[in-house]
Amino acid sequence: xxxxxxxxxxxxxxxxxxxxxxxxxxxxxxxxxxxxxxxxxxxxxxxxxxxxxxxxxxxxxxxxxxxxxxxxxxxxxxxxxxxxxxxxxxxxxxxxxxxxxxxxxxxxxxxxxxxxxxxxxxxxxxxxxxxxxxxxxxxxxxxxxxxxxxxxxxxxxxxxxxxxxxxxxxxxxxxxxxxxxxxxxxxxxxxxxxxxxxxxxxxxxxxxxxxxxxxxxxxxxxxxxxxxxxxxxxxx
Numbered sequence: 001x002x003x004x005x006x007x008x009x010x011x012x013x014x015x016x017x018x019x020x021x022x023x024x025x026x027x028x029x030x031x032x033x034x035x036x037x038x039x040x041x042x043x044x045x046x047x048x049x050x051x052x053x054x055x056x057x058x059x060x061x062x063x064x065x066x067x068x069x070x071x072x073x074x075x076x077x078x079x080x081x082x083x084x085x086x087x088x089x090x091x092x093x094x095x096x097x098x099x100x101x102x103x104x105x106x107x108x109x110x111x112x113x114x115x116x117x118x119x120x121x122x123x124x125x126x127x128x129x130x131x132x133x134x135x136x137x138x139x140x141x142x143x144x145x146x147x148x149x150x151x152x153x154x155x156x157x158x159x160x161x162x163x164x165x166x167x168x169x170x171x172x173x174x175x176x177x178x179x180x181x182x183x184x185x186x187x188x189x190x191x192x193x194x195x196x197x198x199x200x201x202x203x204x205x206x207x208x209x210x211x212x213x214x215x216x217x218x219x220x221x222x223x224x225x226x227x228x229x230x231x232x233x234x235x236x
Contacts, residue, residue, distance in 0.1 A: 033146055036114040040121070040149025044132070050231035051132040053148050055172055056156030057165075058138030061182035061215060063090045065156065065224075066133055068215040070097040072225050076232055077130035081120045083112040083137045090135065100124055111142035114149055131232050140165070144172035151231055152177040159183045163196035166204050173204040178211065180224060185214035 044051050054062050063082075070078050080101040082091045091103035102120040104112060117134065126132050134150060136143040144153070155176040157165050160183060166173045173179065179201050187194060198210050211227065213220035 030145065033114045036118060037147035037149040040114055040118055041151075043121075044126075044149060044151070047126065047128045048232075049126055049128065049130055049132050050228070051134065051148070051150040052228070052231060053134045053136060053143075053150040053153045054156055055136045055140065055143045055153060055176070056138065056158075057140055057161060060138070060156045060158045060161065062135050062138075062156050063093055064215045065180065065182060065213070066135060067093060067097055068218070068221060069133070069225060069228065070094070070099045072221055073131070073228065076229065077127045079124050079126045079130060079132050081112075081117060081124070081132070081134045083116075083135055085109065085137060106137055110137055110139050111146050112136050112148060113146050117148045129232065131228060140169040140172050144169075144175050154178045154180060156180045156182060157197065159186050159190055159192050159194065159197070163192065163200055166197070166200040170204045173201050173208065176205065176208060178209045178227065181210060181212045182215060184212050184219055185217045 054066070056062050066080060070080075078099050080091075080094045080099055082088075082094060082101060082103045083106065084090060084103070085106050085108065087105075088103040091101045094101040102124050104116050104120050106112065106116070112134065121132070134148055136148075140155075153172070153176045155172050155178070157179060159181065179198075181194060181197055184194065194212060201208050201210065209227070211220055211224045213224055215221065
């Protein structure tokens with residue numbers, strides 16, 4: 001008889017690992033990331049680089065938003081770090097706009113971290129007085145936990161995702177400075193009320209700034225790009 005569980009088998013059991021061990025490891029990992037992110041932030045500030053971290057679900061429209069942003073802000077140097085588990089498809093889309101881009105593949109990883117950003121920024125040799133756009137891995141959970149040295153987190157959500165996303169994933173909306181509500185051109189074809197997305201986001205974060213946009217039609221892009229210019233301007 002097994003002395004651990006009382007069953008009739010002759011198997012053995014591995015020692016129980018306290019939950020506190022896992023919490024300690026996760027805390028150490030986040031602390032290490034935060035230290036590097038702090039160094040990155042200071043580096044970006046010295047170089048007067050405005051870095052923004054775009055977080056959103058797969059299909060929210062992050063890459064299209066970046067493409068259209070680059071096209072509308074030709075007077076501002078823009079570099080892009082693309083995060084995906086695999087392929088360089090998004091990086092190739094950004095490269096086609098003429099912007100400098102570096103693809104970061106995380107394999108099984110669900111988010112970018114500060115070390116990945118530091119290495120990608122080294123390879124890009126990000127110019128002073130420029131905008132650095134980081135497109136995080138498609139995910140509303142893990143990316144919100146990791147500081148990348150950015151000036152602001154931007155959560156990107158589309159009208160097709162449902163207005164309850166802020167309530168289901170509160171941490172990222174609480175951490176974000178800005179919410180971009182994409183695919184506004186689809187509103188007449190969907191049974192949705194855009195104001196509900198804003199209402200729910202502000203239940204979580206009353207101070208969040210919201211930009212409703214249609215990147216394909218250009219709706220709201222002036223306001224969005226205007227805010228991005230203030231990030232570069234503040235950095236200067």
